[in-house]
Amino acid sequence: MTTAALFRIWAALLALTAIEVALAWRKLSLAVFLAVLLGLSIGKAAMIIAWFMHLKCEKRSLAIALFVPLTFFVFALLGLMPDSWRLAELRAP
DSSP, X not given: OOHHHHXXXXXXXXXXXXXXXXXXXXXXXXXXXXXXXXXXXXXXXXXXXXXXXXXXXXXXXXXXXXXXXXXXXXXXXXXXXXXXXXXXXXXXX
16 A cells, blocks of 8 residues: 555545534534434444555455445444434423
8 A cells, every 4th residue: 555545535524524613613413413423423433444454455255245234334333223313301491
């Protein structure tokens, strides 16, 4: 991997992190905020896994073995989102 490629990946991760931080200052609904934050985090995780853990060049079976648990984790988080909405309603004055 060249230095230029590493710099591009670093810049993309930095930009996604800046977007996540900027979202905290915006007045978005909780559902939209969590959905966008989750999407950005999944994108960042995929970039890190593909480039820095070198799964981009691995055999397909290894990549599938790692992405299946990731998919399960995402669906588990989505399943817990209604609890976060309920908690937000409990804290509202």
